[in-house]
Amino acid sequence: MWGRIFLNPKLLNRIHCVWTRRYLFTMQLKTKEFESLFTDGLNGLAEIFEKHRFELRIAGGAVRDLLSGQRPEDVDFATTATPEEMKRMFQSAGIRMISNKGEKHGTITARLHNENFEVTTLRVDVQTDGRHAEVEFTRDWQKDSERRDLTINSMFLGLDGTLYDYFQGYEDLKKRKVRFVGSAALRIQEDYLRILRYFRFYGRVASEPGQHDPDTLEAIRENGRGLAGISGERIWVELKKMLVGNHAAHLLELIHELGLAEYIGLPAEGNVEEMKQVYQRSEGSSPKPMTVLSALFRGSDDVEKLDLRLKISREEKTLGLFLVKQRRDLVKSLDEHDEIKPFTDFLIDSRETDAHSKVLELLKYQGEGKLLAELRRWSIPRFPVSGHDLRRLGITSGKEIGTALQELRDEWKKSRYQLSKEELLSTISRLLVIS
Structure with a gap:
């Protein structure tokens, strides 16, 4: 439906694959999407890292997109250089650095040729609490790969086109399979939001609903309570992305079956059958996330509870309340x-x-x-009569003006908004003569 990832068949003819030590799978990627990334900014960034003998690779989702024949919207980079080493490099090269907010987690943002580049030092998680992680920097690419959530997000791509894949992410992508890196339970316990990321990427990658690994679902069921400690804003970001992907109805039903709904602001006894029908009916029309989600709600109270938990926007809340109220009446x-x-x-x-x-x-x-x-x-036509027009006819009472305008508006609607000002005012004139 929306956002599906396809592996480009032509891509396979342009790939050289080998197995190396430590179960590392590598291959050479040369595609127009990959080559289009090499702007003056990226070439300049690469020269700096090469000069100082630090490795720089494309990381995570951008690699997944490139392997799927897509040009990524956002490109993140990983490096063996520490934040301090990066700052010294950029300062010596006269490169402007945008923000230091991500520095403690290893991320430096450099600006070259009017482009921003986020570069993050390889990391390992020293301690996690299910929401945040304390990290330690490393120069080991596999250790950084081990800490990532899903195999399809754990790959790196060298700037020469070499793919570095430690956990068969490329194979999973070809099979349209979504799998956690290593133990699903451990990955989830490091950050419980990964449960929703699993569902979101299932909607992007999997070709059919219901092809989940049973052990993965069991790990999600056993750890679902941890979602209660995740901020509503983070949950809503993932949930919205899931709702505009493929298999959204199946995934929402699964969220209820696994007992997760109450932890993320959804009604535990949501109207799943209604939601499935709405999802099917709206297929192809690109409904907003709230349009599909509101089918679960049995009343306005469910919208209020969702807002209380997820801190949705005013626009999203009013749309939910509108749909719950008008879906049967209008x-x-x-x-x-x-x-x-x-x-x-x-x-x-x-x-x-x-x-x-x-x-x-x-x-x-x-x-x-x-x-x-x-x-x-259809464009909303303008009602042609105003209170000023009625005053010129001698109607001065505010109450009478309001009543007359409503009567004229009703006549105008009956005419399919065709009656002119003169025709409408003649109606009032006749009423005045009779009076």
Whole structure:
């Protein structure tokens, strides 16, 4: 559906693979996506590290994307140089460093040729509490690889195109398999958010739902309580990414089956069947994360509890409340020639600035693809009569003006917003004559 990773078949013809010591799998990658990374900035960065004889490699998700034939949006780098060594190198070369916020975790951000490059020293986790880790720097690439979450995220790519793969991540990627590095339980206990990262990457990589390793699911079930200690903001970031990926309905159902829902702000007795139907109905229309998620909610209280736990944005909260309230009440007209009228009338009467986008999400929720396309093309017309027009006719009471405007608005809606100002005012004139 969304965001699926495919391994480019043509890529396989441009790869040379070998096994080396320590169970390290290497190969040579030469693709246009890889070569496109070499801007003046990256070439300048590489020269600095080469001059000072420190290794510099592409790390993590960017390697996964390149192996899938995609140009990564973000590229992270890993190095054998410590933060202090990097700072000395950059200072001697006159390179500007952007921020020192990540320095204690080994990350230095350098700016070359109007590009920012995040470079992180190889690390090992000395102590973890399920949320944060105390790290120690190392020059051992395999030890850094061991501390990463999933095999497909644990690979490095040298700037000459050499892939360094210690845990068969490339093989897992080819098989579209999502697997923790080493022991699933240990990786999860180091950072419980990795449970949701597993689900998110399953949606990106796996070709079919339900192809999980039973031991992995058991490790998730046994350690799910640890999610209660993870901040709501971090959970929401992962959950949103999962909801716009493939197999989102399957993964949300699995979250409930494994007893995780209550720890991440979802209703323990959520309406899973409704959610699965909404996911299927909205397929292809790119619903917002909250549109799919709100199908789980049985009432506005569930939206409030989600907000309390995850600190969602005001826009996301109001969309959830809107969908829960209107999903049954605001439906298409029985008149097959004017099915969209209830939605356009709602927009005409609404005073909310984002009402149009909310109604579009409602139509995705309801699976009304035809009406969705029609409403996207529709522009809200301007009601042609104002209170000033009525005062010129002799209506001076504020209450009477309000009543008259509402009556005229109703007549205008009945005409499909076609009556002109003159036609509407003539209606008021007749009423005044009768009076």
